[in-house]
Amino acid sequence: MKNDKIRFLVLLIPFLYIAYGVYLAIDFSSESELINAITNGLILGGISLFITAKAIVRKNIDIIWLAVFILYLFVLHHLVTYISVGDIVNSTYTGAFHIQHEMVNLIPFTTIENTLHQTFVTMPTIIQLVGNVLLLAPLTFFLLYFQILKKIGPVLLTAVLVSTGIELIQFLQTTIITGFAGLTLPENRSTDIDDIILNTLSGLIGVLAALCIPSVRKRMK
Numbered sequence: 001m002k003n004d005k006i007r008f009l010v011l012l013i014p015f016l017y018i019a020y021g022v023y024l025a026i027d028f029s030s031e032s033e034l035i036n037a038i039t040n041g042l043i044l045g046g047i048s049l050f051i052t053a054k055a056i057v058r059k060n061i062d063i064i065w066l067a068v069f070i071l072y073l074f075v076l077h078h079l080v081t082y083i084s085v086g087d088i089v090n091s092t093y094t095g096a097f098h099i100q101h102e103m104v105n106l107i108p109f110t111t112i113e114n115t116l117h118q119t120f121v122t123m124p125t126i127i128q129l130v131g132n133v134l135l136l137a138p139l140t141f142f143l144l145y146f147q148i149l150k151k152i153g154p155v156l157l158t159a160v161l162v163s164t165g166i167e168l169i170q171f172l173q174t175t176i177i178t179g180f181a182g183l184t185l186p187e188n189r190s191t192d193i194d195d196i197i198l199n200t201l202s203g204l205i206g207v208l209a210a211l212c213i214p215s216v217r218k219r220m221k
């Protein structure tokens with residue numbers, strides 16, 4: 001591209017995210033949501049800046065794909081690692097921290113096996129299982145597409161580390177909320193080694209997808 005700096009226009013996404021979150025928080029007079037919007041917006045803004053600076057952009061269409069990548073990271077964060085700092089700040093501290101063992105599984109394939117052996121597999125269960133298998137595929141695909149990482153090994157290692165990081169964050173969240181009164185987390189927020197296994201498989205799917213598309217494979221050379 002003649003003007004490579006045009007890629008930084010995608011940083012409008014985190015800016016608009018924060019602005020909209022602040023607007024809603026003020027409209028509903030919610031201090032908690034204001035803190036949440038700013039905190040998560042700054043986290044996502046930092047990640048967006050890093051990705052944008054590292055990405056190799058060759059064509060104008062790449063700007064659109066970069067924006068899609070950034071939007072995917074926003075959705076990923078909201079699904080699995082959204083941090084409700086404002087809710088914690090404005091809740092009552094009790095100090096009764098404890099590990100919620102029922103929300104932790106460290107035995108590989110236990111959750112997967114239990115799911116497959118259910119007499120009636122519900123749609124939410126299917127969605128969760130398929131979602132975990134696809135969760136990190138866009139991440140590894142775009143890391144290769146934009147040559148942020150150029151070799152398959154480091155990309156797959158990144159998928160493992162990101163998945164492990166997600167589970168550790170969820171473990172901290174489910175533990176921290178026990179020390180505050182009235183705090184709850186979204187459904188299915190737990191720590192499960194099977195999620196790491198499925199997410200790693202998801203990362204592999206993203207790599208295979210990149211290798212199967214000639215134009216992407218050409219960019220990787």
